[in-house]
Amino acid sequence: MKPAYNVIIIGTGAAGFSAGIYSRRYLLDTLIIGEEFGGQTSWGGVIENYPGFKSIEGYELMKRMRDQAEALGAEILEDRVIDIKKEGNCFKVLTKSQREFLSDAIILATGSQRRRLNLPKEKELTGKGIHYCVTCDAPLYRGKEIAIVGGGDASVKGAVLAGQYASKIYLITREKEIRAEPINFQKMKELGDKVEILYQTEVKELIGEDRLEKIVLTKPYKGKEELEVSGLFIEIGSIPNTELAKKLGANLDDKGYLQTDNMMRTNIPGLFGAGDVVNIFGRFKQDITAAALGAVASTSAYEYIKGKDKLCTLHAKAVT
Numbered sequence: 468m469k470p471a472y473n474v475i476i477i478g479t480g481a482a483g484f485s486a487g488i489y490s491r492r493y494l495l496d497t498l499i500i501g502e503e504f505g506g507q508t509s510w511g512g513v514i515e516n517y518p519g520f521k522s523i524e525g526y527e528l529m530k531r532m533r534d535q536a537e538a539l540g541a542e543i544l545e546d547r548v549i550d551i552k553k554e555g556n557c558f559k560v561l562t563k564s565q566r567e568f569l570s571d572a573i574i575l576a577t578g579s580q581r582r583r584l585n586l587p588k589e590k591e592l593t594g595k596g597i598h599y600c601v602t603c604d605a606p607l608y609r610g611k612e613i614a615i616v617g618g619g620d621a622s623v624k625g626a627v628l629a630g631q632y633a634s635k636i637y638l639i640t641r642e643k644e645i646r647a648e649p650i651n652f653q654k655m656k657e658l659g660d661k662v663e664i665l666y667q668t669e670v671k672e673l674i675g676e677d678r679l680e681k682i683v684l685t686k687p688y689k690g691k692e693e694l695e696v697s698g699l700f701i702e703i704g705s706i707p708n709t710e711l712a713k714k715l716g717a718n719l720d721d722k723g724y725l726q727t728d729n730m731m732r733t734n735i736p737g738l739f740g741a742g743d744v745v746n747i748f749g750r751f752k753q754d755i756t757a758a759a760l761g762a763v764a765s766t767s768a769y770e771y772i773k774g775k776d777k778l779c780t781l782h783a784k785a786v787t
């Protein structure tokens with residue numbers, strides 16, 4: 468690993484790898500640093516809406532993106548970035564393993580993390596009946612009754628997947644309707660009465676000592692507030708990972724996403740955003756949009772770097 472790069476991309480999800488592919492096509496010296504390989508897509512299950520693949524495991528799609536970025540010459544490091552500072556025109560990136568790198572530009576493709584219900588016992592029972600990843604943990608519930616909280620596409624996709632294992636799935640949504648891709652909703656409907664939707668209902672309490680035994684609902688189901696389930700999957704969206712952006716003084720929007728213009732430029736010269744950490748397409752956050760925004764961010768990084776003499780004084784290579 469070199470000490471200095473034209474661009475450091477933070478995040479090894481769809482946005483980060485796509486940014487890496489484009490950065491290398493612009494011949495920028497590129498380092499991609501990511502904590503969790505493949506981001507959300509690597510455990511998001513089968514992907515059937517990414518052009519070029521009728522159906523592909525998310526993990527496999529990410530491997531292909533990584534291989535493409537690597538083949539083009541991007542360097543990839545598995546690590547967590549804990550701090551970024553801007554000194555003059557130079558960004559200084561510090562990782563958890565205490566490695567330090569310099570770069571002319573930064574692309575933040577840090578995605579998001581799962582939203583929690585924030586109920587008492589939620590933390591203690593995580594992994595003991597409470598889960599945030601249907602793809603990873605649904606196989607533990609073969610022949611068991613489970614509940615999924617959420618009313619969006621991820622929860623419906625989760626119900627379809629969990630349908631292969633669980634004997635019964637309660638889909639709990641506080642909304643009056645489910646907002647999912649129609650094709651996923653149709654697949655869930657094909658599971659018949661294995662999936663029951665509890666509309667305008669929330670989980671208000673978690674019961675269980677060493678593992679989850681019951682949940683308490685805000686609206687009674689069949690006359691009872693308590694529902695016995697072996698597992699509860701929480702699919703209520705995500706929170707953008709913007710700690711690094713905040714530390715750098717980047718502007719966030721009113722929902723807490725990294726604010727950019729439509730070329731993915733932030734208020735800080737040389738800092739760009741891409742993927743689920745920004746809110747350009749609102750609720751619509753997919754691999755195709757993440758990859759597209761990564762490509763745009765790299766284009767803007769290239770425009771920012773090219774033609775300038777020496778941005779980062781310690782940088783070895785001038786870009787023309």
Ligand SMILES: Cc1cc2nc3c(=O)[nH]c(=O)nc-3n(C[C@H](O)[C@H](O)[C@H](O)COP(=O)(O)OP(=O)(O)OC[C@H]3O[C@@H](n4cnc5c(N)ncnc54)[C@H](O)[C@@H]3O)c2cc1C
Pocket residue numbers: 477478479480481482483500501502503504505506507508510511512513514515516517546547548549576577578579621624708711741742743744752753754755757
């Ligand atoms: C259950 C589920 C199913 C889905 N199904 C589909 C689908 O069928 N089709 C589809 O198109 N989309 C699907 N999506 C959405 C898709 O996965 C996301 O839109 C996509 O992952 C966004 O990519 P990203 O690169 O912006 O962020 P992420 O995938 O969230 O990746 C963020 C990356 O940043 C890294 N990171 C964060 N902070 C740091 C740090 N400080 N230092 C280093 N690295 C850091 C993470 O480790 C990770 O590598 C699904 C999502 C979920 C949750």
